[in-house]
Amino acid sequence: MKDFPPLDSGRGPTVTDQIFGLLYDRVVNLTLPPGAKLSEIEVAAQMGVSRQPVRDAFYRLSQLGFIQIRPQRATTVTPISEEAVLQAYFIRTALEESCIRVATERLTDDHFDALAHLLDLQAREIEAGNRTGFHALDDQFHHDICAYAGLEFVWTLVKENKGHMDRARYLSLSYGADTAFAEHGQILDALRRRDAGAAVAAIRQHLSRIEGIIARLRVDQPQVFG
Known part of the structure; x- marks a missing residue:
């Protein structure tokens, strides 16, 4: 999985918004290509945040059809539809x-x-x-x-x-x-x-x-x- 940078904890977009924006951009520019696996735990650790905002960002991406979240299985970037x-x-x-x-x-x-x-x-x-x-x-x-x-x-x-x-x-x-x-x-x-x-x-x-x-x-x- 691609490395993710620590987040800016200063004023500005919420933590969830920052995570969502970074993941959104990486899906769009194919840094995270179709089929790429995403780990809630790994993203949270690399970005220095708790799992909840990552979970919320994952949910927003899944609602857009960008990722597929499957319980007990890997979360993956969807193919282009x-x-x-x-x-x-x-x-x-x-x-x-x-x-x-x-x-x-x-x-x-x-x-x-x-x-x-x-x-x-x-x-x-x-x-x-x-x-x-x-x-x-x-x-x-x-x-x-x-x-x-x-x-x-x-x-x-x-x-x-x-x-x-x-x-x-x-x-x-x-x-x-x-x-x-x-x-x-x-x-x-x-x-x-x-x-x-x-x-x-x-x-x-x-x-x-x-x-x-x-x-x-x-x-x-x-x-x-x-």
């Missing part, structure tokens, strides 16, 4: 298409400049081959559009539902980051022109790539699917 990925895609597309329409009306030149700066940072991460860094900036790009439009709650809903989609997308970044980056540029260009139709079309095309990603992963890495 194609059905769960496509459900997340449906929810995310509906939410972000609605948000992008509002964004075309509300975003300012300062907002556009800030988004352009994010694209510059994304380009650097691609050049450095840093999938984790690019993934974080990808999320920030989508988050900031929602936030600048005054609809940050939309991103909260997206984030609650997109985890399964992220697992598949992360695997694709080794060959698909350049495409994702180019599509971010198309989204920003449509926003700058305040062309709602073009912005919706761009975000729809961007998110729909998940279907092609699944098809390719089915061939290249079939072992990650259930």
